[in-house]
Amino acid sequence: MHTAARPEQPIRLYRFRYSGHSHRAELFLSLLGLPYEPVDVDLVRGAHRQPDFLERNPFGQVPVIEDGALTLADSNAILVYLARRYDATGRWLPADPVLEAQVQRWFSVAAGPLVNGPGNARVARLFGRPHDPRTQETAQRLFGVMEQHLGEREVLVGTHHTLADLAVYTYTAHAPEGDIPLDPYPCIRRWLQGIEALPGFVPMPRPPARAGR
Known part of the structure; x- marks a missing residue:
């Protein structure tokens, strides 16, 4: 079932700017016109291995999104979630x-x-x-x-x-x-x-x- 839901607040996107996995999540947020807040994770200095980030994703990988009470990692999983939750047209992830x-x-x-x-x-x-x-x-x-x-x-x-x-x-x-x-x-x-x-x-x-x- 597809709805025209909108997030109650901007979706927080934990990303590394030069990661293709992060980019595919950010690209889809932008294509859907959803409000989001990018949070840069400094992989160079090992921020993805710090306890606060590992609480969001124990695998220590970007991207991660926070949408209200939901925390979700993995770029493909994020694409599926955003499509099912926010794509009212149903075109991005076909039901067929x-x-x-x-x-x-x-x-x-x-x-x-x-x-x-x-x-x-x-x-x-x-x-x-x-x-x-x-x-x-x-x-x-x-x-x-x-x-x-x-x-x-x-x-x-x-x-x-x-x-x-x-x-x-x-x-x-x-x-x-x-x-x-x-x-x-x-x-x-x-x-x-x-x-x-x-x-x-x-x-x-x-x-x-x-x-x-």
Whole structure:
């Protein structure tokens, strides 16, 4: 059931500004037009390992949201919650079982090859982590599949943008920061431009070198 509910107070978003996981949550808050208060978590100085943050997420990861009495961690879980709670149109997380399953499939891609490929390549390049050549191979395989998938469609699932697109967007768009060019993938670039044209879109800033993790 979809409602037109609005939060009684701004949703608090604990984030790291250069985290793609944080960005997908912030992007969806903005696309929904929901009031939110960003709280920057200094991963460089280990703020995510301090007791007050671990009370919010024992895994010590961003993002975390606080919506009234609710505290919720994990970017994909946050996307699902916001869609079911605040998306009156029901378009972002379809109720149709086939389409919803396809969205969940792309969540798995976002948590697997997207992070292990372009996500980790970006971490290594920008934040001084050890380079693993497998990240390049994983990214190329992933982008090859995505390029073919997007060859005759504008979005990943169905006929309009869904949470699948948001889950996969950020680490794909910022793949060049990990020395993974997007020039060979015109369909992916077109898909990225479609997301960036959405009303309420907010970009993730490029971090300075060695900014954190």
